[in-house]
Amino acid sequence: MGIPIKLHITFLLILPVFALIFASNPAPYGFKNVVDLSTRYILSFATTILLFSSILLHEIGHSYFAKKYGVKIDSITLMLFGGVASMEEIPRNPAQEAKMAIAGPMVSFTIGTMCLVFDGVISGLQPSFSDGNIFHVIWLLGYINLGVGVFNLLPAFPMDGGRILRAWYATSMPYVEATQRAAYIGKMFAFMMGILGILSNAWLILIAFFIYIGASEEARTTAVNVILEKVPVQKVMSSDIVSVQPSMTIDEFSKLMFEKKHMGYPVIEGNNLKGIVTFTDVHTIPQQERANMLVSDVMTKDVITVPIDADASEALKLISTRNIGRVLVTDNNSIVGILSKTDLVRALQLLSE
Numbered sequence: 092m093g094i095p096i097k098l099h100i101t102f103l104l105i106l107p108v109f110a111l112i113f114a115s116n117p118a119p120y121g122f123k124n125v126v127d128l129s130t131r132y133i134l135s136f137a138t139t140i141l142l143f144s145s146i147l148l149h150e151i152g153h154s155y156f157a158k159k160y161g162v163k164i165d166s167i168t169l170m171l172f173g174g175v176a177s178m179e180e181i182p183r184n185p186a187q188e189a190k191m192a193i194a195g196p197m198v199s200f201t202i203g204t205m206c207l208v209f210d211g212v213i214s215g216l217q218p219s220f221s222d223g224n225i226f227h228v229i230w231l232l233g234y235i236n237l238g239v240g241v242f243n244l245l246p247a248f249p250m251d252g253g254r255i256l257r258a259w260y261a262t263s264m265p266y267v268e269a270t271q272r273a274a275y276i277g278k279m280f281a282f283m284m285g286i287l288g289i290l291s292n293a294w295l296i297l298i299a300f301f302i303y304i305g306a307s308e309e310a311r312t313t314a315v316n317v318i319l320e321k322v323p324v325q326k327v328m329s330s331d332i333v334s335v336q337p338s339m340t341i342d343e344f345s346k347l348m349f350e351k352k353h354m355g356y357p358v359i360e361g362n363n364l365k366g367i368v369t370f371t372d373v374h375t376i377p378q379q380e381r382a383n384m385l386v387s388d389v390m391t392k393d394v395i396t397v398p399i400d401a402d403a404s405e406a407l408k409l410i411s412t413r414n415i416g417r418v419l420v421t422d423n424n425s426i427v428g429i430l431s432k433t434d435l436v437r438a439l440q441l442l443s444e
């Protein structure tokens with residue numbers, strides 16, 4: 092589907108941890124009963140790899156429907172808590188959002204059922220758990236996939252169930268309100284889970300935290316996007332732009348920065364935009380090297396721009412997905428302004444009054 096699949100550093104960390112958990116759990120949830128050590132670890136590792144492959148398929152399930160509804164997907168990342176499909180804004184269409192959300196758990200249920208049925212059909216041939224064999228891997232995989240499906244249907248952000256709940260609310264109220272209600276239920280859920288965790292299992296406390304943060308985050312970003320959608324970029328950008336030449340030395344550039352007190356400057360040669368140079372690009376350069384280094388050595392060449400008729404939520408989306416501090420605003424290929432994260436924060440504060 093043309094979607095890059097990425098591995099987060101925490102994923103590499105969790106891989107051996109999961110393999111160890113499977114190796115040290117007794118049957119049927121692990122392979123501790125397998126006498127031969129190398130077989131025990133090979134099976135544990137295979138289960139881990141297959142488990143994360145199933146989670147990848149779960150994310151692909153979401154992405155398939157997202158693509159179908161015209162949502163652009165940047166990438167799927169496998170990480171500590173499973174997988175995350177990073178996509179553009181989710182459609183504000185309850186039916187589409189619900190289908191997108193439910194597709195993931197459906198994939199997990201399908202894999203789970205297929206594994207268990209397959210295991211059931213061949214279980215007549217299956218030797219005991221203590222021998223360690225591939226059928227045991229399939230059974231365990233099926234069991235966990237059903238668990239993943241159920242867990243994701245919990246009616247709490249950032250789980251898929253939270254999105255389904257929001258879609259349901261959104262059929263009868265504005266989107267922001269629907270998000271806030273769904274987030275509220277998510278937080279209540281996290282709270283109860285936390286209490287349950289204190290009484291029983293510490294893992295639940297961790298999951299409760301994860302849900303609480305996810306719910307708050309979702310409510311906040313939605314509110315922010317809805318506010319900024321009504322604001323044209325032109326209203327919040329600073330049009331007082333100072334550009335610099337690529338041949339300027341870092342020394343001269345630092346002096347200019349102190350004088351003008353901006354944090355970012357477009358780099359222009361003749362009439363062409365060559366890049367953007369910011370405080371972050373130069374502040375780590377040692378004093379003695381600043382006289383010999385040029386702006387062109389440290390500037391970012393891949394400049395992100397937004398057209399002047401865009402709305403501020405589009406600028407925010409670029410700033411946060413590309414993890415940059417500012418975007419340049421263009422009008423018919425000429426630079427007319429610069430819009431930074433700080434400008435957006437200020438606009439938000441004023442508008443939410």
Ligand SMILES: [Zn+2]
Pocket residue numbers: 149150153195196243251
């Ligand atoms: Zn999901």
